[in-house]
Amino acid sequence: MILYILVPLAVLLLFLLAFMLIRTTLFMKTPPPPGPAASLAVDVRPVAEHLSEVIRVETEDRGPKAPPDPVALTKLRALLSQLYPGVHGHLQRRIMDSGALVFVWTGSRHDLLPVLLAAHMDVVPVDPTTLDQWQYPPYSGEIAEGYLWGRGTLDDKGQVVTILEAVEGLLKTGYQPERTIYLAFGIDEEIGGENGAGAIAAALEADGIKLEAILDEGGGLVEGLIPGVKAPTATVGVAEKGYLSVHLSATGIAGHSSTPSRQTAIGILGQALARLSDAQFPARYQAVETLYREIGSGATFGIQFVMANLWLLGALLQRMTADAPNLNALIRTTIAPTIVKGGIKDNILPAQAEAVINLRLLPGDTVESALERLNHIVSDDRVTLSAPDGGWDPVPPSDTDSPIYRSLSATIRRTFPGALVAPYLVLGATDARHYARICPQVYRFTPYIMTKDELGRVHGVNERLALDALAPMVQFYGQLLQTWGAETIE
Numbered sequence: 001m002i003l004y005i006l007v008p009l010a011v012l013l014l015f016l017l018a019f020m021l022i023r024t025t026l027f028m029k030t031p032p033p034p035g036p037a038a039s040l041a042v043d044v045r046p047v048a049e050h051l052s053e054v055i056r057v058e059t060e061d062r063g064p065k066a067p068p069d070p071v072a073l074t075k076l077r078a079l080l081s082q083l084y085p086g087v088h089g090h091l092q093r094r095i096m097d098s099g100a101l102v103f104v105w106t107g108s109r110h111d112l113l114p115v116l117l118a119a120h121m122d123v124v125p126v127d128p129t130t131l132d133q134w135q136y137p138p139y140s141g142e143i144a145e146g147y148l149w150g151r152g153t154l155d156d157k158g159q160v161v162t163i164l165e166a167v168e169g170l171l172k173t174g175y176q177p178e179r180t181i182y183l184a185f186g187i188d189e190e191i192g193g194e195n196g197a198g199a200i201a202a203a204l205e206a207d208g209i210k211l212e213a214i215l216d217e218g219g220g221l222v223e224g225l226i227p228g229v230k231a232p233t234a235t236v237g238v239a240e241k242g243y244l245s246v247h248l249s250a251t252g253i254a255g256h257s258s259t260p261s262r263q264t265a266i267g268i269l270g271q272a273l274a275r276l277s278d279a280q281f282p283a284r285y286q287a288v289e290t291l292y293r294e295i296g297s298g299a300t301f302g303i304q305f306v307m308a309n310l311w312l313l314g315a316l317l318q319r320m321t322a323d324a325p326n327l328n329a330l331i332r333t334t335i336a337p338t339i340v341k342g343g344i345k346d347n348i349l350p351a352q353a354e355a356v357i358n359l360r361l362l363p364g365d366t367v368e369s370a371l372e373r374l375n376h377i378v379s380d381d382r383v384t385l386s387a388p389d390g391g392w393d394p395v396p397p398s399d400t401d402s403p404i405y406r407s408l409s410a411t412i413r414r415t416f417p418g419a420l421v422a423p424y425l426v427l428g429a430t431d432a433r434h435y436a437r438i439c440p441q442v443y444r445f446t447p448y449i450m451t452k453d454e455l456g457r458v459h460g461v462n463e464r465l466a467l468d469a470l471a472p473m474v475q476f477y478g479q480l481l482q483t484w485g486a487e488t489i490e
Contacts, residue, residue: 020305024305027292028296028301030297032409032413040166042470042474044470044471047162047471047474050165051157051161051465054079055148056140056141059073059076059121059152060126061188068121068122070099086172091183092104096199098195098196100187101183102182102200102203103183105182105183107178110180112212114212115213115214116211117184117215118214118216119159119186120160120217124190126151134149135462136462147466148464148465151463152463154448154454154464155217155459159217163477166474166481178485181484184200184431193429193431193434200434211439213441213443214435214441215444216431216443217445219237220235221234221416222449222455223450224451225452226291229295229300229420232419233421234421234445236405238397238443239396241428242362242363242365243391244359244361244392247355247387248272248385250383251268251382252264252267252268252352254348257346258347265349265351269354269355273337281370281373282332283314284332285317287362287424290400294400294422306320318331332362334359334360336357337355339354339356357374361394363394363395367387367391367392371387395436398443399441400423405441407480407483411479416472447476448472449466
C-alpha cells in the first residue's frame with residue numbers, strides 16, 4: 001500500500017525537479033561577447049586636474065529646500081567655460097533661472113528625436129564633526145595615492161566632468177552628430193531636483209521636445225555585492241522606487257510620570273511603529289528576477305535555480321534576503337523609522353509623541369495605496385498619519401528589449417571587457433525621474449567600478465575616485481555619444 005503512494009509521489013517529484021532544471025537552464029543564458037574595446041584616446045592627468053578644480057568649488061546643498069549658493073554655481077559655470085572652450089564655443093548653452101545648465105549639440109538630422117545625458121553639480125554637505133576623519137580636506141581636490149579626493153568625486157561631479165571631457169575630445173576630432181544631443185546638469189538632485197532637472201524637463205516639455213533616450217547617474221559596476229556573482233556587473237537602472245515620508249502623531253494624557261496612565265503617548269506610538277515593523281509590504285519578484293535573468297550564466301547555478309523557480313521558491317528567497325537589505329529592498333516596499341520625538345522632561349508625561357517613517361515604494365505600489373495600507377496596519381484612532389511633504393510614485397521600467405538598451409549594454413561591455421550587464425531597480429532617487437514624462441526610455445548608469453568600500457564613501461567620509469577610472473569613464477561617454485548620436489541606434 002505504501003508503495004502505491006510512494007512510487008507516484010517519487011515520479012511526480014522527479015518530473016517537478018526536471019521541470020525546474022529545464023527552467024534554470026533556459027534562465028542561465030550566456031552573456032553576449034564584449035565586442036571591440038573603446039578607442040577614444042584619453043590623457044588622464046588633465047582630466048584629473050580639471051575634476052580637481054571642479055571639486056574645489058563648494059556647491060553644497062544648504063538644506064532640505066535650499067540648493068547651493070548661487071555665487072558658487074556662478075563660479076562653477078565660469079570654471080567650466082574656461083576648462084571646456086570647445087563645448088562652450090560649439091554647443092548652445094542655456095542657463096536656467098536656478099543656475100542649472102543645458103547644452104545643445106545640434107545634429108545634422110532635425111527629423112530625429114534627440115538624446116540627453118544628465119548629471120548634477122550639487123553635492124551633499126560634509127558633516128563638520130567628521131572633518132578630522134578626512135584623509136585630505138573634502139574640498140581640496142587632492143590628487144594623491146592613485147585617487148582624486150573630495151566631496152563630489154563619486155556623486156556626481158566626476159560624471160559632469162567626464163561627459164564634458166568626452167564632448168570636448170569628440171569636437172577636436174571633428175565629430176558631428178546626426179542626432180541632436182542635450183547635456184543637462186542639475187543643481188539640486190540631492191534635495192529632490194525640482195529646480196534643476198525638474199525645471200529643465202518642464203522647459204523641454206513646454207518647447208514640445210520629446211527625447212529618444214536619456215542616461216543619468218545610477219548603478220555602477222559592482223564587485224562582490226550581488227549574491228552568487230563574482231564578475232563585475234554593470235547595473236543599469238531601468239526603474240526607480242517611489243518616495244514617501246509619513247508623519248505619525250500619537251496622543252495621550254499629559255501628567256506627572258509618578259502616576260502614568262496605562263498607555264502613554266510614547267507607548268501608543270511605539271506600538272504603532274512595532275506593528276508597522278512587523279507587517280512588511282508583500283514581496284514581488286519582478287526586479288530581482290529580471291536582474292538575474294540578464295546576468296545569466298554569470299551567476300552560480302544554485303542562485304539561478306532559485307531565481308528561475310520563484311513561483312515555488314519565493315519563500316526561500318525571502319529568507320535569503322532577511323539579512324541582505326539590498327536584496328530585500330528589490331522585492332518589496334520598505335519602511336524605515338527615521339525620526340522619533342516625544343517628551344521634554346524625564347518626569348513629565350507628554351501629551352503627544354511623533355515619528356517619521358520613510359518608505360521607498362516598489363513599482364506597483366503608489367503613494368495613495370501605501371498610505372491606505374499604513375492606516376489599515378496601525379488601525380488606532382489615537383494615531384494620525386499624514387504625508388505633509390507629499391512624495392512621488394515609482395518610475396515604471398524602461399524597455400530592456402530595445403535598440404537603445406542594447407546599444408547601451410554593448411557600449412558598457414566594450415568599455416569594460418568581461419563585465420556583465422543587467423537591468424536594475426534603483427533604490428534611491430535620481431534626477432532621471434523628472435525626464436520620464438518626455439521620454440519613455442530612461443536609463444541610469446555611472447561608468448566606474450564600485451566596491452563595497454567605495455559605496456560606503458558616497459555621501460560619507462573620504463569620498464574619492466580612482467585615477468584609473470577616469471579614462472574608461474571618458475571613453476564610455478565618447479562611445480555612447482557617437483552611438484546615440486547616429487541616425488540609426490543599434
